[in-house]
Amino acid sequence: MNTKSDQPGLDIFLRKLLSHSPLPAEDQAAIAALPYSVRHLEPNSYILREGERSGVCPILCAGFAYRQKSTQEGGRQIVALKIPGDALDFQSLYVRTIDHNLQALTTVDLVIVALSDFEKLIANRPAIARAIIVDILIEASIGREWLLNLGRRNALSRLAHLLCELHYRLLDTKSDGLDVRDVPMTQEQLADLLGLTPVHINRTLKELERRGAVARHGRGVRLGAIATLRSLADFSDTYLHRSNLAD
């Protein structure tokens, strides 16, 4: 089932885990030896749906994905953003009913691992259990910062904050060839991320450009001076726990 080394594989995931948790060589080998299958999806494809029961944990090897929930009136909110290297569904470890939708933001390459295989690793290898818990806790910490963002910052800071977060999270795996400064979302998706409307994202983006925080070419948005963005955003990267190894 495993494929050649230039195909999507588990190495980027392993690198991501090692960025926050130490793993002995034999545990690294155990992860590298996990059986998996590969899947390629187009933008907006559903990876998992609310209400389903999951038996599988996809790993995002290339591209972006997001978790999303909607109200009955149709309001749609993106509640998490996943970047290359991220495991997409530790949320379903031992909790099989999925409470949100998981969708591809761009075209994505996935590597699919059975949740039961992860559960076996957790039961038998404490260092892996630890790494997975840390991974889950860091996603939870990001969620808390997003709550602060939605609850207490205005549109300008909110957007600047999201862009800062993207910048620093991508630094950790710095994988693909694509320019890390290019924002991969449409204005509508930015709206869904930030609890705003596309129209207001447009106005806010224009204001960020006026202040030199982003540059734009055609439909594309590119990050400008990170210092400018940070000061607009009231940003501190503590919540990303990027230096957990040093702790």
Add this chain to the structure above:
Amino acid sequence: MNTKSDQPGLDIFLRKLLSHSPLPAEDQAAIAALPYSVRHLEPNSYILREGERSGVCPILCAGFAYRQKSTQEGGRQIVALKIPGDALDFQSLYVRTIDHNLQALTTVDLVIVALSDFEKLIANRPAIARAIIVDILIEASIGREWLLNLGRRNALSRLAHLLCELHYRLLDTKSDGLDVRDVPMTQEQLADLLGLTPVHINRTLKELERRGAVARHGRGVRLGAIATLRSLADFSDTYLHRSNLAD
């Protein structure tokens, strides 16, 4: 160090874990045998502070507590609400830098356990590791629903939604003598929970009362018909994973 049975102890915490995860008798005994100390705190006391490093996991035996973050401009957002039986700081398992503040909402009784003791249990007892992971994941799921609440619901639904959540979460441990229908927060705290201002909470509460969703006496607020609240809130309790054992 352990105290008599009418003092705060670990039993309510154990009950909470068992409500979502099965534990063999010897694992239950291992939890009951954890060394701990007891602490009693007044409302608004800090339990943990952002930036500190934690070595300890308080268990909330009685009363309410919350996690809270602030922007530099002073905006304050409550990002999680904890009820009796909840472990307050699994967030610091293997991630010792605290990224938020933890405060008592009411007077609280805490039982303090060393994080290293939990880490030993996780390494040696898979069923306990599982239960703790489920606990963490359910808090994360609640966080996602709150993001939807803040991002896409108006003040009336938002408040109704919070009250519904409180109602159903309290059903699971139904501990104290105090009437579970009494809302333990001030209007200012409700504002901090919902990303609103105290003034607007006041107006919204009045509207909820007008619609028969809550009753009020003096400063107190009491839940009215849960069906009314649910329909105002667009509420479904799936995200609380209350039936995880049945899964």
Add this chain to the structure above:
DNA sequence: CGGTCTCTTGACCTCTGTCAAGTAGAGTGG
């Protein structure tokens, strides 16, 4: 080169915030 999806822009509206003054509970001390 036509079709479609995204982005842009302006006019107008509304939900929630701000400010400020007043009222009512709850606890304290006399």
Add this chain to the structure above:
DNA sequence: CCACTCTACTTGACAGAGGTCAAGAGACCG
């Protein structure tokens, strides 16, 4: 039991951030 005080709640007038609607312009695709 009554004043006193502190805090929480209440209310109204006004302001402003962001939403809504609708039409048009630009990008990108086959």
